[in-house]
Amino acid sequence: MELPVVAGVDGSQGSLRALDWAVAEAAGRGLPLRIVHASVWEHYEGVRSGPAADRPSEQVYAETLVAMSKERARSLSAEVEVTTDIRPxxxxxxxxxxxxxxxxxxxxxxxxxxxxxxLLGSVSLSVAARARCPVVVVRGRGPDAQQPSRPGDGRVVLGVGDTAASGATARFAFREARSRGCELVAVRAWHGPRHPTVPHSPSDSDQLTAGRRQADQYVDTALAVGEGLAEVTVRRKVVPGTAHQTLLETAAPADLIVVGARRRHGTFGLRLGQVDHAMLHYAPCPVAIVPEREQGGAV
Structure with a gap:
């Protein structure tokens, strides 16, 4: 059985744009779409049948929301199989x-x-930090945007990590670029000279050369998963600078940014790394957070 693309809806403009993006994604990948609305009131009061006047207003709202969301999805793509659920x-x-x-x-x-x-809703941030499947947070395109950013003539931007576990992230990025028919830009930043105009010693030059070489190796490893995909045009961007700033600069005309979920255990449980946080808060386009497996196989 094919796993669905799941869209979480709450009636906000942001969730409507996310729904539109999810419909296009499901259509592009030939997958079913599942629309979900979660509501706590149902847990305590239960679902009631009968006229709307006899049911809690929250129940009426939830039922109306998922029905309208389903209708919207079908109007965007009649080929996509759509199901809905209200979860208590x-x-x-x-x-x-x-x-x-x-x-x-x-x-x-x-x-x-x-x-x-x-900058980012607490629900989206919490889910992105802990989900076991890729999570796309639909950002950008302005508050009045009505259409998702696929298909397009832009680019998919891959933030290249430094672990062997990042293969899943690269595979996801290749698949997205192929389904859109756009180029894939693999981005890796490395620590360059703090003051480029100031002369530096031979030892500093050696360190800079080593840093650039290592960055190139990380990109080579990431792109190896896409060998044989002739239909995907790949461009490398290995430059001195900070990872988050380099990604944001590259993402300005992008359809999607793809980064790995570099999770950290903090005081309040799992947390995303700094680059992931920066993308989710400031990216000008949708951001995909792809779980990376830790040693031992756990996500």
Missing amino acids: EEPVTALLEEADDAALLVLGSRGHGPVAGM
Whole structure:
């Protein structure tokens, strides 16, 4: 059975753009689409049948939301098989469970409530940090954007990591570039001279050369997973600088940024690395966070 593309919806403009992106993704990959809305009230009150006036307003809203979302999805692509579900759980819990049986989880960058004005909604951030499948947070294109960014004549940008586990991230990026018919730009930053105009010693030059060489090796390893995919045009970008700034500069005209989930165990559980955080908060386009397996096989 093919795993679906799952879109989390809450009625916000951000989630509508995410739904549109998910529809296009499902159509491009020939996968079913599952639309999910999570609501805590259902857990405590239960679902009631009967006229709308006899049911909790939250239930009426949830049912209306998923019905309208399904209609919207079908209007965008009649070929995509669409199912819906209303889950009686906290959104983060529900979406993480959905991720266990999904090919991809698609979320908006902001939601309803007091977190709506933040750079990234707390639900999207929490799910991206913990999901076991790739998560796409749909950012960019402006508040009035109505259409997803695929297919397009832009690019897929791959942030190249420095672990052997990053093969999954590269494979995801190649697949996305191939389905869009656009180029793949593999980006790796390395630590260059702090003051380029100041002369540096031979030992400094050796270190810089080694840094550049290592960066090239990381890119070689990442791109090796796409050998044989002649239909994907690949461009390398290995430059001195910081990883997050280099990615953001490259992503300005991009359809999608793809980075690995470099997770860290912190005081409050799993946390994403600095580069992932920067992309989720500031990227001008959708961002895919792909889980990378740790040693021992656990995600």
